[in-house]
Amino acid sequence: MTNPLLEPWDTPFGLPPYDRIEDEHWMPAAEAVLAEAREAVEAIAANPEAPTFANTIAALEMSDEGLGRVLGAFYAMAGADSSPARQALQRDFAPMLSAHMSWVIGNRALFERIDRLWQSRETLNLGPEEARVLMLTRRRFVRAGAELEGAQAERMAEIRARLSVLGTQFSQNLLADESDWTMPLSPEDLADLPAGLRSAAKAAGGETGPVVTLSRSLVVPFLQYSPNRALRRQAFEAWTARGMKGGETDNRAIAAETLKLREERAKLLGHDDYASWKLETEMAGTPEAVRELLHAVWSPARAAANADAAIYEDMLHADGHEGPLEPWDWRYYAEARRKAEHEIDDGTLKPYLQLDRMIEAAFSVAHRLFGIEAREIEAPVYHPDARAFEITRGGAHLAVFVGDWFARPSKRSGAWCTTMRDQHRMGGRDVRPLVLNVCNFAKPDAGEPALLSFDDARTLFHEFGHALHQMLSDVTYESISGTSVARDFVELPSQLFEHWLEVPEVLREFATHAETGEPMPEALMEKMLAAANFDQGFATVEQASSAIVDLEFHCGPAPADPMQRQAEVLEQIGMPRAIVMRHATPHFAHVFSGDGYAAGYYSYLWSEMMDADAFEAFREAGDPFDPGTAQKLETHVLSRGGSEEAGLLYERFRGTTPTVAALLKGRGLAA
Template sequence: MNALLSDWTTPFGLPPFDAIRDEDWGPAVDVALEEARAGIAAIAGDPEAPTFANTIAALERADERLGRVLGAFHAVAGAASNDARQALERDFAPKLSAYSSEITANTALFARIDDLWERRDSLGLSREEMRVLYLTHRGFVRSGARLEGEAVQRMKDVKARLAVLGTQFTQNVLADEREWFMPLSEADAEGLPDFVLQAARAAGESKGQGGPVVTLSRSLIVPFLQFSPRRDLRRKAYEAWVARGANGGATDNRAIAAEMLALREERARLLGFGSFADWKLETEMAREPARVKDLLMQVWTPARAAAERDAAVLEGMLRADGHPGPLEPWDWRYYSEKRRAAEHDLDEAALKPFFQLDRMIEASFAVASRLFRLEFREIEDAPRYHPDVRVWEVTRDGRHMATFVGDFFARDGKRSGAWCGAMRSQSRLDGEVRPIVTNVCNFAKSEAGPSLLSWDDARTLFHEFGHALHQMLSDVTFESISGTRVARDFVELPSQLYEHWLEVPEVLEDFATHAETGEPMPRDLRERLLAAATYDMGFQTVEYVASALVDMAFHDGPAPADPMQRQAEVLESLGMPRAIRMRHATPHFAHVFSGDGYSAGYYSYMWSEVMDADAFAAFVEKGDPFDAELAASLERNILSAGGSEEADALYTRFRGRMPGVEALLKGRGLVAA
């Protein structure tokens, strides 16, 4: 019995993870692909004249089983990887790329879609149906449906190779992260707060070591860089962290990045575009590379000035400690943390006990309850792919809205970072289908007592839950436009907007309670924390914007033969401060090279931030962060609407206009308040 191919009788249709064996995935994908191909062939060969129902709606249904199997597989492949699952990823990548290419190269199928598009105004379609027809037609054209001759096969080959390379890139980074660790002796650990030592001991135990270790998990290496007084160890850890994907040998990603950039340029030129960035941005809010660069440079200039001022102060602290300088990247977090403690009277070790993971989960749920009347009930007996995973049913007024899956702790086999996914998306084409939404994070797990988060960790939790709400509250007919299936530079709006509610004083008062005493965070500490919200924002903005500008430089124009040289040239032209590196150097820039999602699109976080700063200002103007009328408008016009309309139309309906960059700069403390 292959559990993936049987009916799932689990709660809310969750994948039966406890019954799935690794050897089940391959046969299940093969069967699902065969079914999907048969469905596509039936649509393309239908003797009846094309209609929306027998062509567009039929396409929505054609690969239902494939979507179900892959939804479950991608969840475990990203968060609970092993050798067998990595081999499956490598096997699936070309198969799925070939299937996708077969569809868009199916001339009979495209002829039906093109016919419907030409007759669209006479079909009597609803607004949502017209939108789906438009997006389907556009997607086929952008994928090469109008190509002829040798270009058709070349496009298939390019997309297949890109799929293989993206998988290999991801697995190489994961391998480098998994293999490296630095044992800490008793002397090495001096000066580290208890919460860092606890996380290091837990990491040592998972690595089979007899004592604490530092790994390349962000939730461990960042606090180590903040608190270790040992400059030599900070340097060793930092250099290992930034060298991921660039260590030579089988896991080196530099040649992979170069090949991917060349293939992306070729793909765009086959479709008649001047560059990959031109092709990519055609469907985004930004529309063209020049607008992206303009936004980024409006932010870069004041951010770099702020960072240079901060660097001078930190270098002075370094010299006062007896080091001749200059300030290096492995010094920044250490001296910035000391400066924050001095200037804002904020000690991370004293602050962290107020951010218990469980209480922050409760806080994210409570905000959703007040804004959108959602309720959350944990399901103890739900199937799960790892013991750390937790599952909740989400309801509103007794109606099932979604199933929420939370996987919060770092471990071997989980790729780094944090993300939101959907094992199943919302739709109602054939009856109501509610989503199964996942949030995956990499927080340090405590082996004794509650697991504690940093302020940045807590923001990450709220950020990913904002994405989850976009999925949970989706209310459209067609899966292809549900939830987060929106323009890439719009998709981060709900997530970044939701972060603002973590800063609402009454949320902190209710949920930022001390892990030992249970007492709420003292008001003066809360006020100091919020007052320091823009502390070190020059550093944070510079490392992000540099990455976004390098991404755009890679894709706007001819592909660089040597991406590392191009990266260096861009940073030099920007005047990158010496003591700050890109947030994601090219060899581990997974956003850009693990797939096409954020390629020529890493800027989108900042594009969305322009909107999220302005959107939360609407609540501030109302004088109530939980204003019911505004919350209903936010849900109606953005969270429930998916990709049913253009993003700028949806935002304008919520806010009345599109925003400028001023609110972003003010929110980051880069202009005078």
């Protein structure tokens, strides 16, 4: 069988040939590139010559290039356009890839070569980047268990394999729960909703009629605007029940087993608990440092939320409802209050926040800061909604950017940035990245413009900030390229880029009305920006509570019943009764679909300490587009990937590392 994945990719800029790939091509291609990677590693390990950086570390960096090419293409598609066949492939790939990793880590001859280089590193005359890659490579092997032997090494391989299977199951269960539920809406139910929400509900239901789905871009606006309290409750309870509805898609047992295995893995590696092991290599360093941050944020956020809750409960009673304020009431009354106090609502704002114009705005800001240009191109993509752009600077090709912005049942929830190929210069080549942004915005009726809430537009800018981190990367080795940085540093570029959405001159140019083309009135813009920190008590409580629960899950013994432990932690911190965690355990994909954010969900808040301070550098320069500050940002942060410790990179840009005060000030929670 001819397999396009194993042939040269004769496509624009080497994009995956999605127009020729069938689902049956993936497995044989994966088996072939896995075999190639194994042969390459065996050759490195068996090399009779003394180990050098070139014949061991650099060779290892290039050993799985084919594997990365094929699986980069697969996982980019599988998360955004799933199907039963692709889900089956994910389940099959998980143990295959885990077994390969265990074999590489357990290759004693290979690790001995790496360790010999490490022990003699002072005599190797390595450059800074090579020295960093050597250190990271050895550390990666050691932290994966390369120094374990016998039964301990075998058990580590078993744990790794099982965790990979559990993570895949967790995410697929969550997608199933999200895609299987809809709530039909009658004409009466639609009557009091904004026009944009009515249009999104109709588009989501298609021929079956308007519905609410569990896509955040649809269910959250419904909770904001529907005066029907019973329907709000129905939608909210379905949304928060994802992953815990019983049956085959229930994630509670998966979470419990995952936590237990993570604890065992950490103890095999000589640590008291998983959080101590995981945070060792992050900026925070220790669970105590994370706990200090989270509780510094929690107290003022909880106080603000409780004050707001009293106001909303009075509004609830004024509407003739008895009893306490409930979680399905909060967004409705918050939106009513925002409209009353700031004289704005999403129905007024959305016509000025067109998706296409916000994409243009993100490109324009990147051009003014970093000189890049974006040009839409015809290229093979995995779904008709995805759009490809060539990114250039000074006429030279820099990257390909793919944007996939609309929600659909085959796409997992949330928003993310990933790559199909990373930037690097290994083997004397100049390999440019293929970068993907995925969002879940409500798709409009055919012929209608896609309209965003301000939070949606912020998400678009956030993910494009990640994309810039990938596209502006300028390092030699792939393992330190782009976003290959400490987890609590990776959100800095994305959260920093959000600030330019609030720059008035950007809004004046790109926030134009979908029907009239007129720019957003100055008075409306001022009201929108004045309300940017509205309801931050709620937003911070739901985020910080998730981070606190995540941390406590991974500190000390793994809980036998994570749901019980979640409830205990929330009671201990005094969780307001009308707010729930942004990500409750059974649908906490950041933590349980993989271990990237495990014991690390705090990283959004840690990075936020820096992003507010980083944007202040532009304010101090007197220009949000100050060329010198932008050049420093690219030179010391965006281009350097993981080539140095994150704290050093930030200090080179800004001179010092900020404190939690910058975060609280940015959220309007400072005393």
